[in-house]
Amino acid sequence: xxxxxxxxxxxxxxxxxxxxxxxxxxxxxxxxxxxxxxxxxxxxxxxxxxxxxxxxxxxxxxxxxxxxxxxxxxxxxxxxxxxxxxxxxxxxxxxxxxxxxxxxxxxxxxxxxxxxxxxxxxxxxxxxxxxxxxxxxxxxxxxxxxxxxxxxxxxxxxx
Numbered sequence: 727x728x729x730x731x732x733x734x735x736x737x738x739x740x741x742x743x744x745x746x747x748x749x750x751x752x753x754x755x756x757x758x759x760x761x762x763x764x765x766x767x768x769x770x771x772x773x774x775x776x777x778x779x780x781x782x783x784x785x786x787x788x789x790x791x792x793x794x795x796x797x798x799x800x801x802x803x804x805x806x807x808x809x810x811x812x813x814x815x816x817x818x819x820x821x822x823x824x825x826x827x828x829x830x831x832x833x834x835x836x837x838x839x840x841x842x843x844x845x846x847x848x849x850x851x852x853x854x855x856x857x858x859x860x861x862x863x864x865x866x867x868x869x870x871x872x873x874x875x876x877x878x879x880x881x882x883x884x885x
Contacts, residue, residue: 751801754829754883761823762880764788764837772808775840779874785840789876790884793829797856801825806836806876815845815853816876825881833885838878845871 752758769788770778778785791806794813801824805813816836818824847870854864 751824751826754826754832756883756885758883760825760881761818761878762837764835764880764882766790766835766882766884769835772806772814775814775874776808779840779842783841786838788835788837789840790833790835792833793825793831795857796825796827796829797853798827798858799856801827801829802856803853804829806834812873814840814874814876816878816881818881819877819879823881829883832883835882835884836876836878837880838876840874840876842872843875845873845875 752760766788769790772789772791775785775789789806791808791814793804794807795805797803802821803815803817804825805815807813816838819838847867850867850871851864854867
């Protein structure tokens with residue numbers, strides 16, 4: 727009897743988890759929010775963020791930027807455009823929310839913590855794979871990268 731009850735409890739737990747993972751991610755339209763409720767006021771540009779991080783090691787606040795890439799697997803990260811350099815990686819706190827594929831090209835405000843950090847070759851290759859890069863492009867990643875990374879609590883689509 728205990729085995730039957732345990733079996734049903736396990737089946738219910740697995741079923742609940744599978745339904746939670748299939749939760750629909752809302753389309754990226756102006757005003758749509760992901761994660762923590764945030765407002766667009768007092769957001770700085772990606773260029774201003776770069777200047778802020780040239781003087782200090784960490785920035786906490788809001789950053790406005792244009793999304794140029796998103797994880798193709800499940801939207802677990804995105805990148806923000808910047809002039810003349812590779813985009814800035816944005817991940818989401820505790821993988822608590824994800825981005826839809828149609829967020830590419832949208833201007834967003836992200837709120838969270840930005841800092842310069844070194845990203846390992848393995849992490850860079852994993853991200854490249856999730857972005858749908860070819861095996862030859864992935865194999866060209868052979869050096870770690872010291873760059874800005876953002877961990878966002880919330881994202882707001884503004885246009």
